[in-house]
Every structure is written in structure tokens, then in C-alpha cells.
Amino acid sequence: MAQSPALLFLLLFIFATKTIESTQIFFPRATHQSLIKQAKDPKLSIPYKTQFFPQLLDHFTFQPQSSKIFYQKYLINDHYWEHGAPIFVYTGNEGNIEWFAENTGFMLDIAPKFRALLVFIEHRFYGESLPFGKDSYKSAKTLGYLNSQQALADFAVLIQSMKNLLSEVSPVLVFGGSYGGMLAAWFRLKYPHVALGALASSAPILQFDDITPWTSFYDAVTQDFKDASQNCYEVIKGSWAELQAVSEQKGLAELSRSFRSCENLHSMYSARNWLWTAFVYTAMVNYPTEANFMMPLPAYPVREMCKIIDGFPPRATKLSRVVAAASLYYNYSRTEKCFKIENATDAHGLHGWDWQACTEMVMPMTCSKDSMFPPSTFDYKAFSEQCMRKYGVLPRPHWITTEFGGNRIEQVLKRFGSNIIFSNGMQDPWSRGSVLKNISASIIALATEKGAHHVDFRSATKEDPDWLVEQRRQEVEIIQRWINEYHSDFK
Amino acid sequence: MAQSPALLFLLLFIFATKTIESTQIFFPRATHQSLIKQAKDPKLSIPYKTQFFPQLLDHFTFQPQSSKIFYQKYLINDHYWEHGAPIFVYTGNEGNIEWFAENTGFMLDIAPKFRALLVFIEHRFYGESLPFGKDSYKSAKTLGYLNSQQALADFAVLIQSMKNLLSEVSPVLVFGGSYGGMLAAWFRLKYPHVALGALASSAPILQFDDITPWTSFYDAVTQDFKDASQNCYEVIKGSWAELQAVSEQKGLAELSRSFRSCENLHSMYSARNWLWTAFVYTAMVNYPTEANFMMPLPAYPVREMCKIIDGFPPRATKLSRVVAAASLYYNYSRTEKCFKIENATDAHGLHGWDWQACTEMVMPMTCSKDSMFPPSTFDYKAFSEQCMRKYGVLPRPHWITTEFGGNRIEQVLKRFGSNIIFSNGMQDPWSRGSVLKNISASIIALATEKGAHHVDFRSATKEDPDWLVEQRRQEVEIIQRWINEYHSDFK
Numbered sequence: 001m002a003q004s005p006a007l008l009f010l011l012l013f014i015f016a017t018k019t020i021e022s023t024q025i026f027f028p029r030a031t032h033q034s035l036i037k038q039a040k041d042p043k044l045s046i047p048y049k050t051q052f053f054p055q056l057l058d059h060f061t062f063q064p065q066s067s068k069i070f071y072q073k074y075l076i077n078d079h080y081w082e083h084g085a086p087i088f089v090y091t092g093n094e095g096n097i098e099w100f101a102e103n104t105g106f107m108l109d110i111a112p113k114f115r116a117l118l119v120f121i122e123h124r125f126y127g128e129s130l131p132f133g134k135d136s137y138k139s140a141k142t143l144g145y146l147n148s149q150q151a152l153a154d155f156a157v158l159i160q161s162m163k164n165l166l167s168e169v170s171p172v173l174v175f176g177g178s179y180g181g182m183l184a185a186w187f188r189l190k191y192p193h194v195a196l197g198a199l200a201s202s203a204p205i206l207q208f209d210d211i212t213p214w215t216s217f218y219d220a221v222t223q224d225f226k227d228a229s230q231n232c233y234e235v236i237k238g239s240w241a242e243l244q245a246v247s248e249q250k251g252l253a254e255l256s257r258s259f260r261s262c263e264n265l266h267s268m269y270s271a272r273n274w275l276w277t278a279f280v281y282t283a284m285v286n287y288p289t290e291a292n293f294m295m296p297l298p299a300y301p302v303r304e305m306c307k308i309i310d311g312f313p314p315r316a317t318k319l320s321r322v323v324a325a326a327s328l329y330y331n332y333s334r335t336e337k338c339f340k341i342e343n344a345t346d347a348h349g350l351h352g353w354d355w356q357a358c359t360e361m362v363m364p365m366t367c368s369k370d371s372m373f374p375p376s377t378f379d380y381k382a383f384s385e386q387c388m389r390k391y392g393v394l395p396r397p398h399w400i401t402t403e404f405g406g407n408r409i410e411q412v413l414k415r416f417g418s419n420i421i422f423s424n425g426m427q428d429p430w431s432r433g434s435v436l437k438n439i440s441a442s443i444i445a446l447a448t449e450k451g452a453h454h455v456d457f458r459s460a461t462k463e464d465p466d467w468l469v470e471q472r473r474q475e476v477e478i479i480q481r482w483i484n485e486y487h488s489d490f491k
Numbered sequence: 492m493a494q495s496p497a498l499l500f501l502l503l504f505i506f507a508t509k510t511i512e513s514t515q516i517f518f519p520r521a522t523h524q525s526l527i528k529q530a531k532d533p534k535l536s537i538p539y540k541t542q543f544f545p546q547l548l549d550h551f552t553f554q555p556q557s558s559k560i561f562y563q564k565y566l567i568n569d570h571y572w573e574h575g576a577p578i579f580v581y582t583g584n585e586g587n588i589e590w591f592a593e594n595t596g597f598m599l600d601i602a603p604k605f606r607a608l609l610v611f612i613e614h615r616f617y618g619e620s621l622p623f624g625k626d627s628y629k630s631a632k633t634l635g636y637l638n639s640q641q642a643l644a645d646f647a648v649l650i651q652s653m654k655n656l657l658s659e660v661s662p663v664l665v666f667g668g669s670y671g672g673m674l675a676a677w678f679r680l681k682y683p684h685v686a687l688g689a690l691a692s693s694a695p696i697l698q699f700d701d702i703t704p705w706t707s708f709y710d711a712v713t714q715d716f717k718d719a720s721q722n723c724y725e726v727i728k729g730s731w732a733e734l735q736a737v738s739e740q741k742g743l744a745e746l747s748r749s750f751r752s753c754e755n756l757h758s759m760y761s762a763r764n765w766l767w768t769a770f771v772y773t774a775m776v777n778y779p780t781e782a783n784f785m786m787p788l789p790a791y792p793v794r795e796m797c798k799i800i801d802g803f804p805p806r807a808t809k810l811s812r813v814v815a816a817a818s819l820y821y822n823y824s825r826t827e828k829c830f831k832i833e834n835a836t837d838a839h840g841l842h843g844w845d846w847q848a849c850t851e852m853v854m855p856m857t858c859s860k861d862s863m864f865p866p867s868t869f870d871y872k873a874f875s876e877q878c879m880r881k882y883g884v885l886p887r888p889h890w891i892t893t894e895f896g897g898n899r900i901e902q903v904l905k906r907f908g909s910n911i912i913f914s915n916g917m918q919d920p921w922s923r924g925s926v927l928k929n930i931s932a933s934i935i936a937l938a939t940e941k942g943a944h945h946v947d948f949r950s951a952t953k954e955d956p957d958w959l960v961e962q963r964r965q966e967v968e969i970i971q972r973w974i975n976e977y978h979s980d981f982k
Contacts, residue, residue, distance in 0.1 A: 059890075060551035062850040063635035064883045144554035153894070160893050190681060192907040193896025359553040392555045399550075402651050403644070405684025411980050415933070416683040418906045442906070489902045 046101050046108070048075035048120065053161070055124070057131050057145055059153035070131035072154055073122040075101050077108070081117035086483055087162070087172045089195070090120040091155050091187055093180030094353045096127030100180065103293050105459025107175055110476055114483070117170070121158055123151050123180075125352045140391045143355045149403065152183060156191045163194075171196040171486045173479060177454030178202050178430065179353075179361075181422075186404050188420050197419030197482045199475055201454035204433030207363040208400045211407055212433045214378055215368040220429035221283040222372040224302050232306035236279065236325075236372040239318040243272060246319060259323055262338035274341045276373065278326035279305075284453040286427040289463045293453070296333045299463070302427070304328055358387035362397040363433070410439050418442040419482050421475060425451020444478060446471055537592050537599070539566035539611065544652070546615070548622050548636055550644035561622035563645055564613040566592050568599070572608035577974055578653070578663045580686070581611040582646055582678055584671030585844045587618030591671065594784050596950025598666055601967055605974070608661070612649055614642050614671075616843045631882045634846045640894065643674060647682045654685075662687040662977045664970060668945030669693050669921065670844075670852075672913075677895050679911050688910030688973045690966060692945035695924030698854040699891045702898055703924040705869055706859040711920035712774040713863040715793050723797035727770065727816075727863045730809040734763060737810060750814055753829035765832045767864065769817035770796075775944040777918040780954045784944070787824045790954070793918070795819055849878035853888040854924070901930055909933040910973050912966060916942020935969060937962055 052071040075097055088107050092100055101120045111118055122129040125146040130136040137143060159172055174195045176184030181203025188198035206212045226233040247255050247268035256265045265271055281294050286302045298304050305325040312321050330339055353361070364378040384395050405412055422435035424447040436447050446456075448467050456471050543562040566588055572578075579598050583591055592611045602609055613620040616637040621627040628634060650663055665686045667675030672694025679689035697703045717724040738746050738759035747756045756762055772785050777793045789795050796816040803812050821830055844852070855869040875886050896903055913926035915938040927938050937947075939958050947962050 058552065059894075060638065060640050061549065061635040062631065062638060062884050062887075064631050067884070140553065140555050144552040147551065147553060149551050156893050160889075189683075191896075192680075193898065193900075193903045194893070393553050393558070396553075398651075402647050402685075403550075405682075407684065409684075411977075412684045414980055415909045415976065417908065485906065486902075489905055 046075075046098070047079065048077050048101055048118070050074075051076055053158050055154050055157065059150060059157070068131070070124070070129065072124060072129045072158065073097055073127055074158065075118075075120040077111070077118040080111045080115050082115050083167050084169050085115035085117065085167075087159070087167070087170045088114070088116045088118050089155070089159055089172060089174050090118075091151075091174050091176040091180050091183040092121050092123040092126070093176065093178055093183065094123060094126055094356070095350050097122035097129075098127070100177070104175065104177065104454075104457045106457045106472065109460050113476065114479075116173075117166070119159075119162070121155055123183075124154055125355075126349050137352065137355075140393050143352075143391065146352055146355055147360050148183060148186070148356075148400075152187055152190060155183070155187055156194050159194050169490075171483055173482070174198045175457070176200055176203065177457050181434075181454065185420050185422065189404070189417055192417070196486050197421075197479065199421045199423065199479065200434075201423045201457050202425070202428055202430050202434065203422060204363070204430045205404065206406050206409065206435065207430070207433030208406055209398060210364075211401070211409075214364045214366040215371070216432035217365050217429045218367045218371045218373055220426075220432050221280055222370070224283040224286060224427055224429075225279070225306060225372055228303045228306035229310050232309045233372050235309050235318045235321050239275070239322040240272070240374045242317060242319040243268065243275075247271075258319065259341060260327075260338050261341045263340075263342050266342055270341050274330075274339070275322055275326050278329035279372070280429070282329050284428050284430065286452040287455050287458070288450060288465050288468065289461055291458065293458075295329055297329065298332060301328065301332075355391060358391055358395055359393055360396060360399050362395045362400070364397075409435065410437070413439045413443050415440075420444070421446055421478055423447070423451075423454075423456050423471065423475065425449075425453070425455050427452040428454075442482075446474055537566075537589070538570065539568050539589075539592055539609070541565075542567055544649050546645050546648065550641060550648070559622070561615070561620065563615060563620045563649065564588055564618055565649065566609075566611040568602070568609040571602040571606050573606050574658050575660050576606035576608065576658075578650070578658070578661045579605070579607045579609050580646070580650055580663060580665050581609075582642075582665050582667040582671050582674040583612050583614040583617070584667065584669055584674065585614060585617055585847070586841050588613035588620075589618070591668070595666065595668065595945075595948045597948045597963065600951050601963075604967065605970075607664075608657070610650075610653070612646055614674075615645055616846075617840050628843065628846075631884050634843075634882065637843055637846055638851050639674060639677070639847075639891075643678055643681060646674070646678055647685050650685050660981075662974055664973070665689045666948070667691055667694065668948050672945065676911050676913065680895070680908055683908070687977050688912075688970065690912045690914065690970065691925075692914045692948050693916070693919055693921050693925065694913060695854075695921045696895065697897050697900065697926065698921070698924030699897055700889060701855075702892070702900075705855045705857040706862070707923035708856050708920045709858045709862045709864055711917075711923050712771055713861070715774040715777060715918055715920075716770070716797060716863055719794045719797035720801050723800045724863050726800050726809045726812050730766070730813040731763070731865045733808060733810040734759065734766075738762075749810065750832060751818075751829050752832045754831075754833050757833055761832050765821075765830070766813055766817050769820035770863070771920070773820050775919050775921065777943040778946050778949070779941060779956050779959065780952055782949065784949075786820055788820065789823060792819065792823075846882065849882055849886055850884055851887060851890050853886045853891070855888075900926065901928070904930045904934050906931075911935070912937055912969055914938070914942075914945075914947050914962065914966065916944065916946050918943040919945075933973075937965055 051074050053074060054069045055072040057068040057070055088111065090100060090104055090107060097120050107118055124131060125136055131145060132142045135142060163170060163172065172195045174184040174187050181200035182205045184198040185200035185203050185205055188195050222233065225236060252265045255268065255271055259265070259271050259274065282301045282305055285291065285293050285297060286300060289299050291297060305328050308325045308328060309321045330336060366378050367373040367376045369375045380397065387393060387395050401407055418440070420443045422445045424431040424434050424436060426447060426449050428451065430453060431447065435445050437445050448471050450465065450467060451471065455468060456475065460472070542565050544565060545560045546563040548559040548561055579602065581591060581595055581598060588611050598609055615622060616627055622636060623633045626633060654661060654663065663686045665675040665678050672691035673696045675689040676691035676694050676696055679686050713724065716727060743756045746759065746762055750756065750762050750765065773792045773796055776782065776784050776788060777791060780790050782788060796819050799816045799819060800812045821827060857869050858864040858867045860866045871888065878884060878886055892898055909931070911934045913936045915922040915925045915927060917938060917940050919942065921944060922938065926936050928936050939962050941956065941958060942962065946959060947966065951963070
């Protein structure tokens, strides 16, 4: 089984179990040393006020105990806003909301033009929006309330309350990236009376069931590296066997040394996951400019990684090359003396995704034989057993497509719904599970060949290439059209 | 407070409480003697097979205890069906499903033309679809799972499963009357990937918040009687004071006698509710032909009631006239020796609506000074206190409009959604809370001046007036258009 059901930008956090060695199943643990540092800084580098909204724990049952309230965090900026002007809402995803606000400078960039109120709503069970405080992740009993339908209802209630209070007539536009983009698109579909339109960036709403081929994600990662250099692809593809051989012949101590691990590795799989993670995330954030979303990285980091791999002397081992390449991902800032490969910390509180992947967000993925990763299949039985062991629940693999659709989406939405932009960058492997063709006159796909994971949401910079400037220009133009229509419909 | 938050065709079953006399609040108890008899007959008079589907109790949380399954009843008829042909689904409402199947002969009538599979799905917590068996109504702990969102998810899961099993390519059309019509319309809006279109008959989706004037329901009842005869209206309007006077001056024993009550009345309000119920339901089922939905009744029963009222000798009291008129409703079949005014039984298991009205289905209603009913206001505080006392929960009065919309529906759906027919008959007071004007080319209102509560769903008869034949013809034509479009979109 491959890096299967995965968080939108972090891979599934089901830790290695006893079954690993025998069945070749493994799930990587995240390793984000640099993020930990960011989290230590409590100050926001972004101009938002923090607020909390009393939210119902359970919107869909009416039990006395479920009249339990929790406080949902949201960030707000009314600097540019005037009464009646649009409200731009970011539908938060699986992490603390400041992080998404920091990485969605686009909304701040366009706010003056629209005189928009900006709101970033934190997703329940992430960041500080913890319904059961530090016990929120204790068991299925608490985690049960962590899911996308409850999150969408949170957004609806909060936005509605805000509209009632501030401006009934303001059109609401929802923005979201990655899982947040899925939520934004679904929000427009389920709550058209609350949001006029959605900009869903890098939203793989079709990564469920067998709508998108299961190999497409890792094939896309592979393509990114192959496009950079054929040799690079071959080195990575060959490195997994070398890793296994070194581990078996020289042992974990030697492996720990060659990976510059801060502690002795407990398993070859930790090293493997560390490499795997670096390649996947680098493909996702293969941005055209220097950026720091997952990690600080140079412009076009895939190309830079491949330069490292290709630049080694001819006799260098594949393993030494890939370790060096992965080090670009983990240590571009050159501040790390060693790598925390075994005991990574989850700086952004992202581990809730593990629960979501074990319940509703079942996204099967496999690696084909031409992939740069070892071939793998998706073993649903083993996956669901792991979920059962970990949480005492079984996944509902077809629930998302029942609740939100996805199959034959072109036919279903051709004559239903409106005002959704699906923006994607084809460098991003998640693009393959998104909507890449226009569905109707107002359900629109904007895909760029060179873009990566919601690159359009990043703050504009002077180095931005023309295609990115143009993609953002089209987004603004379309949103403006929706707003004009909205006002003319009221006349 | 008037006959406020009301079930789609039965009034709210919150029984009289201590507050009644002081605040003029009252809620009628249903009195449906004749229905009890129908329920005693276990045989279906309709050609359906009964099936049960294992359904998740809670679709929106993932707790281990909520993996509880219950068995949802549905009726099915595949006599006319062939593979790939449409599936017509009735989205069940607040009663046993056989009752709705019996009163929705329209689907059976049109099935041959479409070669349609017919499915009637029972709503959770009604009929035999009781998640906790006979304990289902025990408390909020069990009743918490009784609500419209869970019901819609039930429909989605069952229909999806049926499509997977029988025919992936079949278009699904949902049909519903009254609250079932609200569910059908909402189902098309929330699950467009499951249902191609909806025929929502007499579905008052706008009876929430202050979208529809609170007086409109009782004003419409009043109008029906006024249209039949001005004198009839005046007699009914004046009868409430007479009722109070007789009760105060002659006592409950005399009142019991004049109402032919089987038992001694405990309160003047029981008699009042009995009258009130008869007038409201007769207006609702003011059908152009003899029918037996709520009760067996002649064609145009409002006119017949007014004939009784107008036909008394000049000196007859108003009270004696209205009692005689109400007796038409309760005893058209002339089988009742006395009336069970105090202890009516709930033959169709409709009392679950009381819970729904106390939680999500808050439909404020008042009587204006020109109403044929005593003027009244809607006292939300008293209402919510009653709900708290009865169930330990507070209503969420704005939840339905947050979840399903309704405010400014013309603007919201003008460019969103498709394929919904809102059919109404203007005799039906619920019509005022429905959609009475076309919203777009495919969100269509079909309203008839003389129609009553989902009369279009009744089996065709030779006595049907032209306007009814024409309404049904248009419905069939529109549904056929949706299906043609569906097939051409697949090519």
C-alpha cells in the first residue's frame, strides 16, 4: 500500500505497526523541524484581529448533551471594508488558522479593490478551536465531531451570524486551498444561500472512490521529477532498493549516520518516509519563487533537488544523492545540524487529519511500476484494520461521494450550481484529483502548467511569472462578475 | 399564540399546560378516530413490496456508538421498470409510509409511461422505521437523531445503494408532499448528484423565520371559508366567544353534551382545538372530489361545511352551527356515535412531529384580527419554555434557514440549482409558505387556484376537473424534459 489516504498536504499519520515489515505497508510520520520554530512565535505576522465564536458541537442531532458549545477561532480584518461590500471568507482546513492566513496573502492583496471584509475561520478540532480542549483528540468519543459536514455547518452558522450583525446585503465569497478548497467548493454547493461563490484552489474533490485513477497522484510527482531530469528520476527510483540493502547489510546505525539522524533510527521505514515526504512535498510546493509554506525552499525546488542529484560525481551512490536532495527540503535554511527523523513534532496541530482519513477522507492511492516510488497497491482491509485498532471506528469509504458527489461531476453540475472556480497548478500532484475542465459558464477550471499547490493564494511578489499574474487576474475578474450579477439581480 | 409551529398537515401536539388559561396559549391534540380504523387493517391496498434497509443512526458523527444501525422501511414496485429507466422515489414524511403511498397514486399512474421503478422511503422515527424500537420516543437522547438532515442523508445512502445494485445510469426523481415535499426540494438542492430533479407538492419551505408573513396561514384558511360564504366566515369568527361563554356559564358538562363528546371534557380548550382542527384540515384538503386523506370527506368540503352553517334556522346559535360543521369533518361516514375529543389516538405515528417542531421546524404563525380565528401572537419565549419542559431541549428557530436557505430564494436560486417543481393549490393554507412564482427556467412553480394540499399527488379519477388534469400533465411533461436532457447530456 502506498502513501495512501493522505491529508491534503501532509501524509497520513498512522504510525508504523507490527504488520509493516511483513506486508510492506507503511505510513510516514511527519518531520517538520522548521515548522516547530514558526509555531513558537506567538505573534501574527498578518494584520488580523483574533475572535472567538460560540459554536454548537453537533449541528445534526438535538441531544441535550450536544447543546455543548465550543469556541471557534476566526481572524478578521475590516480595514478595507465598508458596509454592503463583499465578505471574503477563508474556509479553514486542517491546521491552525494563522498559518493559512499567512499563506493566503492573495485575499489581503485583493481586499482593497473589493473593499472586502476578510475573515479566516479555523476548522473545528484544529489550532485553538478544540471542542474538548486538550482532551479533544482523546478518543473517537470526542473526535466523532471532527468531520467536514460539521465544519461546513460551523462556517454557515458563523457567516450567517456575521451577516445578520454587520451587513445582510453583503455578498459572501468563500476561498479555500487544498482541503480548505474542497470545503469552499462544497460550501457553495451546499450553502448557496450563504455564499455567492467559491474559489477552490488545489481542491482534490475527485480524489475519492475510483473517480480519479489511484496511481495519478504519485505519477504526477514522478512526472515533476522526470521533467526536471531523466537521471534524477532514475536515481530516486533506484534508491529504494539501495536503502533496503544498506539497512540489511550495514544496519541501522550506519543508516542513521548517513541520514544525519539526530537519534538512532528505529526502523529503515523512518528513513524511507523521510525521503518520501521530502519528494512529495517538494513536488507539491514546486513554486516559481522562493517560498516558505511547508519549509523554506528556493524557487522551483524540484529542479534544485535534481541539480543536487545530477551534480554528484559519477560513482556516488543513489542513496547519498537522494539524502542530499531531501536535505534541501529539510534544511534549505542550513540551520539544522541533524534531522529529527524519528520524533518529529506536529507544529501546526495537523494530526487531526489522521482521524479524518480514517473516517470520511478515504483517498486510495497506489504507485505504478513506472513511478519513482516502489510499486504498491491499496489494501483497504489493512487500512481499515489499522483505523479500527487506532480509533475503534471503521472508515466509510463511499460517504464523501454520497454526501458531496464527484462521480460524473460534469453531467451533474452542467445544469446545476454556479460560481465556483477550481484553480490548479499541474506541478501539484493534487491537481489530478481536482476539476481541470470547465463544467459550465460559471463552474470554471483555471489550471496552469507550471503552478503548484495553491500558489495563486500566495501574496503577489515582484518575481511572479506572467502565467501566475494572469491566473490571479482571471480569478479577480470572475469574482467581480459574480458580484456585479449579484447586485444586478437585486435591482 | 396561535396554532403555531405546525406539522405539515397536523397541528403541533404539545398538550395543554398550566400556562394555557393565563396566556391564551394552546396547542390542539389531534383527533383522528377514523384513521385509527385504517391503521387496524394491516394489508396494503397498494401494490408494493415491503423491504428494510440497514441505515446508520448518525451520518454526521463518527462515534463508535453511532455505528448503531436501524432498519429503514421502504416500499418498492418494479412492475413497470426496466433497466436504465428512471427511479421515482417518494421522500417519506412524518407518518407511516403506506399512508403516503396510498395517497400518492400519481406516481403509480405515471409509472407505466416512464417505465419507472417506484420506491417509497419511510422517514426515520415514523411508522416502523424506529431506531430504538418502542423506546424511540423516550427522550431527547433517542429523539435527537430525528431531524431533516439525517433523514435526507438516509435517502441519499439508500438511493445510492439501490442505484449501485440495480442501475447506475438510471435518473432518480424525488417526489414529496407537504413536509415530504420540503424534503424532496431540499434533497435536489443538497444531493443533485443523487437526484436529477424533484417534484415538491405543497412544500412550505418558506414558512420559517419571517420569510412568509406569520398571519398568512390562517388568513388563507379564513379566505377559503369567506369565499364559500361571508355568513359562514362570520359565524365561525363569532363562535369562539360563544364557546367561551357557554363554558363559563353552563360548564363543561353542558359543553361535553353539545359537542357529543364520548367523555367529559376536561377543558374548554379541548373543544376549541377540536373545532379549530376541523376547520384547518378541511381547508387543507378542500379537494375537488370526494377523498379520504385525513378523513373521508365530500368534494369541496369547505363549501359543504358552509352549507351546513348557512342552512341552520335563523335563531340557531353559532356554536351549534360550528359543531355541526365540524361533525362533517369527523363523521362524514356517519359511523361515529360520539367524538373522542379528549383522548384521540395517533394512528399514523405522527407525534414525532412534535419533537421536530420543538427543535428545527419552528414555523411561527399568528391570527390577524380579520381571521376567522381569535387574534393571537407568537410567543417564542413561551413556546421554547414548553419545549424545554417537554424534551429538555431548546428550539433552534433559525437553523432551517441557515441549513436550507429560504430568504431571498429568488435571487439565490435564480442562478443556482435546477429541476424543481413546486406545485401548490391555493385552497391549501400551506401554499402561502411555498414557492408560487417561477425562479428560473427549471425551478418552476405550478399553482392552481382551486387545488388543495398535494391534490396533484392523488390518483387520477374520472371526476378530476380540467385544471387538475392540466397540472399533472405539465408535471409529466417537465419531468420528461429533465429525463431527455439527462440522456442527451450523457451522449
